[in-house]
Structure formats: structure tokens, C-alpha cells
Amino acid sequence: MTTKNTQILFAKRPTGWVDETTFETVETDLPELADGQVLVRNIYLSVDPYMRGRMNDTKSYVDGFQLGQPLQGGAVGQIAQSRNNRFQEGQYVTGMLGWESYSVSSGKDLRVVDPAHGPLSYYLGVLGMPGLTAYVGLLDVGRAKDGDTVFVSAASGAVGSVVGQIAKIKGCRAVGSAGGDDKVAYLTDELGYDAAFNYKTADSLGRALKETCPDGIDVYFENVGGAMLDAVLPRMRFQGRIALCGMISQYNLERPEPINNLIAMLVSRSTIQGFIVSDHWDRLPAFIADMSGWLRDGKVKYREDVMEGLENTPDAFIRMLSGKNFGKQLVKIGEE
Amino acid sequence: MTTKNTQILFAKRPTGWVDETTFETVETDLPELADGQVLVRNIYLSVDPYMRGRMNDTKSYVDGFQLGQPLQGGAVGQIAQSRNNRFQEGQYVTGMLGWESYSVSSGKDLRVVDPAHGPLSYYLGVLGMPGLTAYVGLLDVGRAKDGDTVFVSAASGAVGSVVGQIAKIKGCRAVGSAGGDDKVAYLTDELGYDAAFNYKTADSLGRALKETCPDGIDVYFENVGGAMLDAVLPRMRFQGRIALCGMISQYNLERPEPINNLIAMLVSRSTIQGFIVSDHWDRLPAFIADMSGWLRDGKVKYREDVMEGLENTPDAFIRMLSGKNFGKQLVKIGEE
Numbered sequence: 001m002t003t004k005n006t007q008i009l010f011a012k013r014p015t016g017w018v019d020e021t022t023f024e025t026v027e028t029d030l031p032e033l034a035d036g037q038v039l040v041r042n043i044y045l046s047v048d049p050y051m052r053g054r055m056n057d058t059k060s061y062v063d064g065f066q067l068g069q070p071l072q073g074g075a076v077g078q079i080a081q082s083r084n085n086r087f088q089e090g091q092y093v094t095g096m097l098g099w100e101s102y103s104v105s106s107g108k109d110l111r112v113v114d115p116a117h118g119p120l121s122y123y124l125g126v127l128g129m130p131g132l133t134a135y136v137g138l139l140d141v142g143r144a145k146d147g148d149t150v151f152v153s154a155a156s157g158a159v160g161s162v163v164g165q166i167a168k169i170k171g172c173r174a175v176g177s178a179g180g181d182d183k184v185a186y187l188t189d190e191l192g193y194d195a196a197f198n199y200k201t202a203d204s205l206g207r208a209l210k211e212t213c214p215d216g217i218d219v220y221f222e223n224v225g226g227a228m229l230d231a232v233l234p235r236m237r238f239q240g241r242i243a244l245c246g247m248i249s250q251y252n253l254e255r256p257e258p259i260n261n262l263i264a265m266l267v268s269r270s271t272i273q274g275f276i277v278s279d280h281w282d283r284l285p286a287f288i289a290d291m292s293g294w295l296r297d298g299k300v301k302y303r304e305d306v307m308e309g310l311e312n313t314p315d316a317f318i319r320m321l322s323g324k325n326f327g328k329q330l331v332k333i334g335e336e
Numbered sequence: 337m338t339t340k341n342t343q344i345l346f347a348k349r350p351t352g353w354v355d356e357t358t359f360e361t362v363e364t365d366l367p368e369l370a371d372g373q374v375l376v377r378n379i380y381l382s383v384d385p386y387m388r389g390r391m392n393d394t395k396s397y398v399d400g401f402q403l404g405q406p407l408q409g410g411a412v413g414q415i416a417q418s419r420n421n422r423f424q425e426g427q428y429v430t431g432m433l434g435w436e437s438y439s440v441s442s443g444k445d446l447r448v449v450d451p452a453h454g455p456l457s458y459y460l461g462v463l464g465m466p467g468l469t470a471y472v473g474l475l476d477v478g479r480a481k482d483g484d485t486v487f488v489s490a491a492s493g494a495v496g497s498v499v500g501q502i503a504k505i506k507g508c509r510a511v512g513s514a515g516g517d518d519k520v521a522y523l524t525d526e527l528g529y530d531a532a533f534n535y536k537t538a539d540s541l542g543r544a545l546k547e548t549c550p551d552g553i554d555v556y557f558e559n560v561g562g563a564m565l566d567a568v569l570p571r572m573r574f575q576g577r578i579a580l581c582g583m584i585s586q587y588n589l590e591r592p593e594p595i596n597n598l599i600a601m602l603v604s605r606s607t608i609q610g611f612i613v614s615d616h617w618d619r620l621p622a623f624i625a626d627m628s629g630w631l632r633d634g635k636v637k638y639r640e641d642v643m644e645g646l647e648n649t650p651d652a653f654i655r656m657l658s659g660k661n662f663g664k665q666l667v668k669i670g671e672e
Contacts, residue, residue, distance in 0.1 A: 247598075256597070256598075263583050263586055271609040272608045273606075
């Protein structure tokens with residue numbers, strides 16, 4: 001049994017873009033477990049956009065990261081040692097854990113996962129928080145129904161790629177935007193999106209939306225914010241719904257991009273609703289039942305972008321924030 | 337029986353602020369009535385913010401005004417002549433009629449009103465479209481409930497003054513903003529608002545909101561848009577609702593003011609919903625029943641700002657757009 005741990009600490013609060021000075025790697029001694037605690041050997045770490053918000057010193061929907069402490073995120077690992085009778089050594093678990101080789105946990109937020117139901121890493125994506133986010137945002141917040149046109153930004157990402165596929169299953173027309181021709185081809189050729197465009201090379205977002213959504217948009221699944229939201233607002237149909245999941249384009253800006261077209265909501269009588277997946281855990285059983293069925297039947301495809309090595313986690317995080325990943329960004333830091 | 341009519345035509349499309357060149361007054365001959373038509377002698381004309389939108393050459397929720405035709409708005413009048421068996425001479429009616437001494441109408445959109453239930457002019461305000469707007473926006477769109485903090489902008493206006501009073505009846509804390517110390521005093525001293533501030537003299541809208549809504553805002557009844565909306569967004573409480581009724585501060589701008597704080601909706605999980613009263617006519621019977629009772633019991637007070645003379649209708653409209661009116665702006669153009 002090892003007694004050493006490698007940890008990546010939150011060293012410096014970023015203003016604007018995150019860089020390597022945000023992080024510091026340290027070697028520490030593992031503490032003895034107290035009664036009720038477990039030691040988790042971490043296998044996969046998830047890096048996600050919302051973490052950028054936790055780096056700010058402002059009120060947000062999750063607590064901010066503490067300077068000098070390990071960064072934290074979704075992870076899958078294996079119980080290496082247990083003084084908690086809910087967990088046995090060898091079990092696989094998922095939960096919010098540190099950017100570190102081993103995590104000590106009270107077990108409170110850990111959930112046992114069965115590797116027979118899908119690859120372990122899927123519990124950080126299509127069978128985990130990003131998948132549930134897509135499900136709740138599209139069906140509960142966006143109220144997508146048969147015949148709707150659903151537009152998704154960051155459509156090849158961990159959440160967006162699932163949104164479009166659920167939209168197709170529900171009889172909608174699915175349209176997506178992404179930041180690369182390879183991603184756009186992936187949306188239409190592999191995920192079954194009806195249309196897609198590259199927002200980085202489009203002459204005008206408004207024109208690209210008009211061409212790909214000629215009858216307007218019933219549901220906009222909003223992942224990016226800024227100029228894309230402004231271009232979508234005038235294209236919303238009567239009583240359209242915007243499910244506001246994230247604004248990744250804005251997180252690294254010291255001042256957000258302005259939105260000019262909210263007044264269009266008076267014309268379309270549209271709704272914008274912010275939501276957070278953690279308010280919707282009650283939907284987890286229905287989601288797992290639906291999604292595991294869709295994966296089994298080949299109705300939902302899923303792609304991962306895996307870096308190797310704990311020391312590369314900061315790079316993976318920065319890569320994901322700048323949109324260079326293709327598929328759900330993960331870091332594999334231990335053997336399964 | 338007169339055969340002459342005075343009409344105010346839509347002469348020139350404004351860019352930015354409306355001025356006298358937008359309008360032209362003409363004398364015309366009244367046509368003979370066709371079968372099914374009525375002639376209405378107009379008594380009160382209503383001037384309302386949404387009319388500014390009808391002057392633009394863009395898609396909106398009501399058809400644009402036609403150049404060379406009389407302007408149009410809510411009006412109360414009396415049937416002067418009838419070739420429609422639904423209407424008798426002498427009856428009072430309300431509907432969308434022209435800025436003119438007499439209007440010829442098919443009767444399709446006219447509704448007979450009983451002067452015994454309240455002053456005729458009230459059908460253009462507290463018992464009419466502005467009152468129904470307040471009722472639907474606060475209760476259906478805003479879903480205000482006992483204990484909520486309700487913030488209303490343009491709170492002394494035709495809609496806002498009713499919103500705050502219904503909020504109080506429903507057990508909410510009502511807070512308003514208005515553009516003048518006399519209006520602010522009116523809100524708290526006469527309408528029963530719990531707190532109010534003058535947005536024109538406040539050092540900071542954010543600070544004024546913090547002081548008057550120390551626990552945050554559950555429902556924002558949005559009449560003005562722009563800087564006020566931006567200041568409200570970070571103060572919305574968990575799952576707060578913004579009922580987007582209008583954006584009067586924006587209508588005369590060639591470019592709207594930018595909104596920077598939408599990202600706060602992710603923290604509060606708030607909703608913004610645009611709505612138009614004309615989608616909610618099904619609520620008219622419930623509204624009339626409630627409101628006439630509240631007026632009878634003295635629970636709702638109502639103030640009018642009446643100019644006299646058809647020729648002053650453009651001035652009344654411009655006055656209302658610049659917020660110089662105090663109470664519902666009307667023009668009395670004929671004897672009751």
C-alpha cells in the first residue's frame with residue numbers, strides 16, 4: 001500500500017485565461033483513514049467548463065475552489081481501502097474527487113458504478129453528469145417535442161453531442177454549431193444531426209442560422225453565450241425555449257460580451273431559463289434507464305478525448321476551455 | 337349628422353426619437369357606411385409604449401402602421417350610426433380605433449362597455465389592456481406568490497401601478513422604480529409599495545436594488561430594459577422569474593443598450609419570459625371580475641393623466657414615451 005500522494009493544487013486565481021501558473025503539483029503523505037472514510041484510487045478525471053466558474057472569487061452555483069487545496073471535479077476510481085461499511089475494497093465509484101492520485105472521502109457523495117453497464121469512463125460523460133444535463137435541459141427545460149427545430153451550440157461537446165441525438169430520438173430536427181470542419185462533419189455524418197455549421201468560419205452567424213434553421217428555432221440548447229446567443233434570439237419561433245446550460249465563450253473574459261437582441265423575445269414570446277444539473281438528480285433513474293437502452297440499441301453514439309497522466313490535467317482543462325478537444329475531455333491517471 | 341372627419345396620419349417613419357414630423361393632421365369626408373359597419377364617435381384615445389414598435393419597418397408582434405393612414409390605438413367611443421345588428425346607436429364601445437374624430441368599423445374587434453361599472457376611460461387602463469397586462473404578467477408569467485419580493489420598473493405607469501397593487505393583494509413585498517421623486521412618493525404613500533426609488537437620481541441602480549430588495553428579487557416585472565435589467569439580473573433569487581412586458585427605454589434607440597449580466601441566470605436558475613397581452617384574452621373574464629371587485633373595495637387605486645383635444649395626441653404620445661406623464665396617459669377628444 002502506497003503512503004504517497006500526488007496532488008494538483010489551486011495555486012493562483014486566474015483573471016482572464018487560465019494558464020500553468022494557476023496550478024501547482026505537490027507530493028504529500030497520505031493520512032490514516034478515520035472511521036467512516038474510504039481511500040479512492042482515482043482512474044479517470046473529468047474536466048468541465050463549469051470548473052472555470054469555481055476559480056472566480058464570486059458567488060456561483062457551486063462553491064469556489066480554495067487556494068492551496070487540490071482542484072476538484074467528477075472522477076471515477078476504485079476503493080483502495082475502506083473504513084465505511086457502504087463500500088468494499090475493489091468497488092468502482094464515481095463522485096466529486098480531487099485532482100490527485102488518491103482521494104480520501106467520507107463516501108457521502110460517492111456512487112458505486114457497475115463496469116458491466118458500460119465503460120467506466122462513460123460515467124463521467126454520456127452516463128453521467130453531462131448526459132443528464134443534456135437530458136434534463138432538452139426535455140424538461142427546453143420541452144422539446146416531435147417536430148421542433150432544436151439548435152445546439154458546442155454541439156460536438158460532451159453535452160451537445162448527446163442533446164442532438166436525444167432530439168433526433170424524440171422526432172425533432174437537430175441543428176448544431178461547432179468550432180471545426182471535422183467536428184461539423186462528425187455531427188452530420190456520425191451523430192445524425194440534420195444540419196451543422198462551423199461558427200469559426202461562418203461569414204455571419206445570423207446567416208448560418210437562417211440557412212440551417214430556415215423555419216426558425218423552437219428550442220435553443222445554449223452552451224456558449226455571447227455572439228451566438230445574440231444571433232439566435234431574433235430567430236426564435238413563437239413561444240420558443242432557450243435552455244441556458246452554460247456560456248463557455250464567456251468564462252475567460254474579464255467582461256462578458258454584450259447581448260443586444262433580448263428585445264426580440266417580446267416578438268417571439270420566448271423564454272430563457274438557466275438551469276443546473278444538480279437541481280435535477282431526481283431525474284437520474286429515468287435518465288439511466290433511457291440512456292443505457294439507447295446506447296445498447298446504438299441510437300446514441302459517444303466519443304471521448306482522453307489524455308494520459310495526472311500531470312497533464314491542467315493542459316487537458318485548458319485544452320477543453322479553448323475547444324481543442326474533440327469529444328468528452330478526460331484524463332486517465334490510473335489503470336482500470 | 338357631421339360628414340367631416342379630422343384624422344392624424346402616420347406621415348413619416350421615425351428613426352430614433354419621434355417628433356412632430358412623424359404626424360400629419362388632415363380633414364376628410366366621412367364615407368357612407370356599408371352593410372355591417374358602424375360609425376364610432378371617439379371619446380378617449382390611449383397612447384401606449386408598444387405603438388412605438390408599430391412605427392418601425394420590422395417584424396413585430398402587431399402589424400406596423402401604414403404610412404399615409406391614421407395611427408391606431410385603444411379607444412373608447414360611442415356608436416353614432418350602425419348598420420350592424422350587434423350595435424345600437426348610443427352604446428359605448430372599446431377597441432382598436434384610429435386617431436380621428438370618427439372611426440368606421442366592421443365591429444369585429446369592438447366590445448360594448450357599461451359606464452355603470454366604472455368611468456369610461458378606465459376601459460383604456462385599469463379595466464382594459466394595461467390592467468390585463470399587469471394581471472397576466474404578474475400572476476401567470478411571473479407566478480408571484482405569497483411572500484415573494486416583486487420588483488417593478490416604470491412602476492407608476494399604466495401597467496406598473498397595477499402590478500404593485502396586485503402584488504400587495506397577493507401577499508408579496510412590492511418594490512418599484514420610477515423617474516421622479518413625486519412618482520416615488522406616489523408609489524409608497526398612495527399605492528402601498530413597500531419601497532421605491534428614483535432611477536434618474538440613484539447613484540447606482542445596483543446599490544438602489546440592494547437597499548430596497550435586500551433579500552433579492554423573486555419576480556421582476558420588466559417594463560424598461562437596458563441598464564435596469566442588467567442591474568436586476570445579479571439580484572434575482574433562486575428560480576426567480578422575469579416577466580418581460582416591455583423595454584420602453586430601448587424603443588427610441590437606434591441600437592439597443594447591451595446586456596452584460598445574463599450569465600447570472602446560471603447562478604440563480606432564473607427565467608426570462610417575453611409575453612404579450614393579446615395571447616391571453618382567455619383571462620379577461622377572471623381579470624374583470626377580480627379587478628372590478630378590487631376597485632369597488634378600494635384595494636386598487638388608479639390615476640390618469642388626460643390631455644384634451646385630438647390635435648394634442650402626438651404630444652401626448654411623445655410625452656408618454658419620455659416618461660413625463662404621471663398616471664395613464666389618455667387624450668380626451670370628445671364629450672362623454
